[in-house]
Amino acid sequence: MDLDELDRLWERHPAWRVLRAHNAPLILSFLGRQFIDDNRGAVPLGALVSALDDELFAIHRVSPERYAQGAAAYIDDWSDPKAGLLRRFYPAGSEEVHVEATPALEKAYRWVEGLRTRSFVGTESRLQTLVDLLRQIVHGSETDPAERIAELERRRDRVERELAEAREGRFAVLDDTALRERYQQFASTARELLGDFREVEDNFRALDRSAREKIAGWEGGKGALLEELVTSRTDIASSDQGRSFQAFYDFLLSEGRQDELSDLLDAVQGMPQLHGDRPHEGRRIRRVHYDWADAAERTQQTVRGLSEQLRRFLDDQVWVENRRVLELVRAVEASALAARDQPPIDLGLQVDEPGLPIALVFERPLYDPQPDVVVDSMPAPQDALELELDGLFAQHFVDSARLAGNIRAVVPPRATVALDEIVALYPIEEGVAEILGYLSLGDDDLAVAVVDDAGEMTLDYIDAGGTPRRVRMPQVTVTRR
Template identity: 30%
Template sequence: MALNDSILSEIISTSPSVELLRLRNRELVLLFLYRTFYHKPDPVAYEHLCVQLSDYLCAEHLDQDEESGISVFDTYDEKARKYIMRWTDKGFLRNYQEETGEVFYELSSYASKTLDWLLSLKKEDFVGTESKFMNLFSQMKELVEFTNEDKDERIRILEARKQEIEHEIQTIRAGGDARVFEEYQIRPRFRQITQSAKDLLSDFKEVEENFKNITKSIYQKHAEGGYTKGDILGFTFDALEDLQNSPQGRSFYAFWDFLLSPSLQEEWDELVSGLFETLDHKSIQERDQFLRNMKQYLYAAGKKVYQANDKMAEKLSKIICEQEAPKQVAARKLIQDIQATLLELAQKNCKPEVSLSVEMFPEIRMPAERKLTLERNTEVVYRQVLEVAASDITQADYADALFATHTVDRGILKQRVLTALKRKKQVSLAEVIERNGGLEKGLAELFGYIGLLSEFRYHVHTEKTVDVPFNTAENKMIRVPEIIIVR
């Protein structure tokens, strides 16, 4: 019991969900988060979010909020930007940067679950006791059936189920009525399915957060400077393996495979379409249409999980590939010391007063600045006529180098691994690379393979290493732990 008390105490003290409910202006914050983000598939760009929040604060006539450091003298745009920064720091929102450099925001898993819980407090028109009990009874039977290893007992259960089905078929053929749910049975079941789908979306966000936490740990270990590249690589593989073998990780990867199955997707679409047609036919009005777009929501959330995994692999590849001169090493060490200090302060929720001071006024030189003068510009006259270039750009010198691309197709790499696993139950990563002619695109291709490991079962033997050539012309190779991929 003491352990449970300590866990509950820790949740109350540290959970962003609890902190969100503790805010003085919680109603204002929760309403804005609900209207802007709740169960909407697309994230919101930073500038657009600032405009929306600024208009909302103006409509609510918010003057100041001492708890969030907002004063009456701030403009509504400044208030909006301060709120967004604070909500992100507190864990109510999360942000990420696209390749274009634009920053997008969406609800964190904590804020999403808080809104789910608040909405669940709404008193329903009626309580679906029958549907909840039948669901509980069905799950209990399923749990007992599939945890019993006695084959004779399993056959007895299947035979009993077979007799029930045959009896129902005979009754219907004899002119009897088929069992059909009444409205009081349909409504609670529909709402239970919808709520389970929303909970599943929150689970996806938690898996994404786990990948991001691994990435943060890689940043932190690299900033501390006391770890070798092999140590960081080993830590990453161990963390990935723990995540993949955890109940949450197994559940996510199994569901992701289901989500990518064309036949199951088609079956899901037919079920959803049939369900809503039945509701319309029976004139049962349900405002929550989440199930109609559930597949798109889950696909978008699952895609973000894999993007977080790719970002982690990209950071890892940068750490392993970096090669620096002595001066750069010294500068890097200084930067790492600063990063380590800032990380330590961040863990203590301290905001340092960092500033620079100079002993004299800086001398500003802007050679390209247009000077103020009354002198007239000298007119430049070009006497040489430029030749017209050939119309066929393919004949231009170095055109191949200009348009050369060295992107790695993850689909091709995944297919190579699947092909190798068809022949053998387990295969090493080095063997897959060797069978396909080595690394054609250098280290980028190797890290492409490493990024795919989260989609397979694999083992890392840190005590055994292999040399993987990545530049045969210059006889360059990289030493990595042996990685065994299992079917």
């Protein structure tokens, strides 16, 4: 980080600004306890002012001159957009102002919390975590079946050795130091995850606010706006942040995984060597998965707000269009009533024919029911033996997984390659059906699209009879996300 960037952060970032405030201890102690320690979302403004008033009363009993302003004045200062500590808004279905903490407050609070002296700093468990992450990165991205099988066999051998040793009564048990170290790392990561949810929610809220601004200032057609809003909603879901959050949310919604997590937390809380003189932290960790679920639901509600904006926009547009139709109908009715009393002189209708054709009802032909038609589609027994079955047995299947594997082997992530370059490395084996298979691929990380109709590409292959063939088609590119 250079000097100019640090100057900008020092002047503008709310987290750094709160650390420079003269009442920073009051801000972090009160707001940190109200929102961060208790994992609380939005609260009514009046309830927060009342809680701060009680806090100031307790402080003034010891130090009457400290923090001389009133509770309402402090909350107004902290919720000012320039301060960036609290966000004021009206939730749906409520007429009372609510406030909630911002990611800047979370960052400042966590940074100050990290300044406390720790009597025990574990390093071995974090090293083990880093090694496990490296294993997941390397082995999880392996595309060679032989390498994947070899890794799974190594794991199986290791597990079988541990089973054999356990049957003989020989197995390693973590000592108290290792248990405390891993528990400390788990508690720290669990608290950081709650802070990450607040930041993800703020990022999603910024996208939602952008959609509201588009709706408020839109002057074009309804279809163009809907296309833009749906694209924004898709971008939220398909982004790395959105996909990671959805995977976490699906994990929380899994009943089996929730039961497993609850059983593990219950077992951890039953270990007296982990909590020591901080039993309140253990009680918070015992319910941390419920805190995760609450934070994830608040974030999910922010994402659902964009869909709500789409529905409200469509309802408003339908109401406006219906109102315009009624206005036109009433204008036509008023014009008709005015023309009935005083018809225009030049109002009339000219007919080229001297008379109008008249068709009487009895001149129409009577209903003539048709006999039922019996269709016998079964072939004669002697004909069944003469059917040609070569075409049926000559059908073949194009493996789309193989085609996707060819693309992933050639195209690196976040890159685009022309289809003819892939075919040059992996020649076509199934003829036109294989080319169509490439065009129909639609995996999450692959996108096949016609880039330029004016351009042209040539694909060569050899058919089943051994005859060379050539296909000319528009330029096609393959993008890997």
